[in-house]
Amino acid sequence: MADHARTPLRFGATSILIGLLVAVVAFVLVATMREDRHASLEGLSEAELVRLLDDVDNRIEELTTERDTLRTELTDLQTGADAASAASEVAAQQEQARKILAGVVPVTGPGVSLVIYDMENKLAAQSLVTVVQELRNSASEAIEINGVRVVTRTAIVQDGDGITVGGEPISAPYRIQAIGDADMMRVALEMPGGILASIRSRGPSTTLDQSHEIRIESIAELPTYEYAQPIN
Secondary structure (H helix, E strand, O other): OHHHHHHHHHHHHHHHHHHHHHHHHHHHHHHHHHHHHHHHHHOOOHHHHHHHHHHHHHHHHHHHHHHHHHHHHHHHHHHHHHHHHHHHHHHHHHHHHHHHHHOOOOEEEEEEEEEEEOOOOOOOHHHHHHHHHHHHHOOOOEEEEOOEEEOOOOOEEEEOOEEEEOOEEEOOOEEEEEEOOHHHHHHHHHOOOOHHHHHHHOOOEEEEEEEEEEEEOOOOOOOOOOOOOOOO
16 A cells, blocks of 8 residues: 555656756757857857858848838738729629619619599699609609609600500509609609699699608519620
8 A cells, every 4th residue: 555655656756857857958958059159159250250240131131121022012912902892892883773773673762752643534644754854853763653663764655545654554543652862852843833733733633752761662674675785
């Protein structure tokens, strides 16, 4: 029992002794290396020391130049990446704007909702054309009439006693939604002697409301071009 109890202590003491020996040997080696280096420098002549210092200075200068070059290259790469990212973002915004202008994507935003009640079918297509023109002049960004998306190529036509929008027949009440500056569009439509006053003077009634969220989910079909081709 006693021998077994002393065994861990014996191993512990041995480990400590080995550790001390390793530390002493390491210290002696480091000291020897320092002395050798110091001795090697002491053995150099003044001219050799000057030349050694010049070599060190030249190397430092080379490393400094290399560092500055790498910094410049890094800055150029970062600037190029930022420019490419900005260009990509602008291109994406322009593409989205073109889609909205072409009416090929659903949109939402603040705007106005106009309803024209015409029980006696007294409203002419030209009145709707004028309403659309007033909205466009007020910088509206999207327009819909009775679920038909109205874009630059959309025709609003009198068809006998009825009206067609983009080839689609529509009937009263005429519900017109527009996204844009609601205050500006309301002023344009409601100005004294303006289009809504003219419509009401012929019998139809109107309601005009502003909203923080107008949803236009209808989309326009893209035209098929037979002759025009893009120039590469």
